[in-house]
Amino acid sequence: MAETVSKIGIIACSGEEIAEGTVSRLATRRVLEGLRPQQTVTLCLPLFLAGEAGERRFAQEHPTITVDGCSKLCAKRAAEQYSGQVAASLVVSDIVGDLAKKCHRSTRDAGEADQQAVWLVAERIAEEVDALTASGARREPGEAPAAAGACCACGSPSPEGKLEINGRPVAVNGLPLIFEHLRAKRLQPGDSCEDMLLETVRIYHAIAPEEQADYRQALADAYREYCRLRSQPHGEGARNGVESAIAKGAGRGKTRLAGPGKS
Numbered sequence: 157m158a159e160t161v162s163k164i165g166i167i168a169c170s171g172e173e174i175a176e177g178t179v180s181r182l183a184t185r186r187v188l189e190g191l192r193p194q195q196t197v198t199l200c201l202p203l204f205l206a207g208e209a210g211e212r213r214f215a216q217e218h219p220t221i222t223v224d225g226c227s228k229l230c231a232k233r234a235a236e237q238y239s240g241q242v243a244a245s246l247v248v249s250d251i252v253g254d255l256a257k258k259c260h261r262s263t264r265d266a267g268e269a270d271q272q273a274v275w276l277v278a279e280r281i282a283e284e285v286d287a288l289t290a291s292g293a294r295r296e297p298g299e300a301p302a303a304a305g306a307c308c309a310c311g312s313p314s315p316e317g318k319l320e321i322n323g324r325p326v327a328v329n330g331l332p333l334i335f336e337h338l339r340a341k342r343l344q345p346g347d348s349c350e351d352m353l354l355e356t357v358r359i360y361h362a363i364a365p366e367e368q369a370d371y372r373q374a375l376a377d378a379y380r381e382y383c384r385l386r387s388q389p390h391g392e393g394a395r396n397g398v399e400s401a402i403a404k405g406a407g408r409g410k411t412r413l414a415g416p417g418k419s
Contacts, residue, residue: 163196164195164285165196165197165199165214165218165221166188166199166223167199167215167220167234168181169201169223169225169226169248170338171230173341174225175256175260178259179252179270180223180248181355181356182263182274183223183248183273183274184281187285191278191282195285199214199215201231202336202338203333204235204238205337215238216239219243221243221245222242223281224246224248225247226248244287251277255272255273262348263355264351319375319378321367321371322367332382335383338352339382339383345379350372350373353372353379354375357371
């Protein structure tokens with residue numbers, strides 16, 4: 157009897173300029189949290205592109221599915237450049253077709269078409285997960301243990317961001333690298349960035365529904381400060397935020413970016 161695959165990695169599109177990117181991220185989260193939580197983990201594309209060893213090693217050792225928003229196939233190309241051939245490559249625009257024209261970039265504007273598209277893509281991802289599970293690919297040593305809810309495959313230390321949510325400190329793994337990736341894609345502070353930040357981070361970090369507003373504000377404040385520091389002369393230190401201590405309350409949360417080993 158073929159051995160069961162215990163974990164399958166999913167890499168979602170990180171593009172914020174098209175609605176299909178948002179559908180990719182939401183569908184991936186639906187699979188991770190609801191449809192196939194025990195069989196899947198997420199691989200963070202910004203960390204993957206930034207050279208995070210844990211993400212790339214997991215993709216080398218485990219079946220990986222990429223879910224790109226469009227035919228540019230950014231996630232698939234990155235995965236295959238650094239970790240070898242992916243097990244399956246899905247493209248949102250191919251799955252939902254003309255329905256994508258009725259979808260929105262921001263979840264605040266989401267309607268019935270967005271929900272339908274997310275379900276179509278999520279169910280397609282789940283089908284691929286089931287097919288890979290049934291294929292009996294052998295287990296690999298060192299794979300991530302099962303966990304409830306969305307889980308990131310990264311197992312090695314990365315620069316982390318410290319958010320203070322409702323008076324308690326919260327570490328978000330790889331947050332400075334996520335910020336760097338989004339800034340390189342020209343996401344500007346105040347340009348409805350709160351939704352994009354929340355959508356991206358919540359794929360790799362579990363956020364309770366009642367805390368979404370607090371996270372949205374804290375992330376927006378941290379990203380604004382990150383971009384300010386990076387725009388200054390000799391602001392390269394803001395890449396990992398090692399020297400930055402950010403206290404942005406707005407009555408909701410405080411944020412601080414820290415490099416590896418910092419607390």
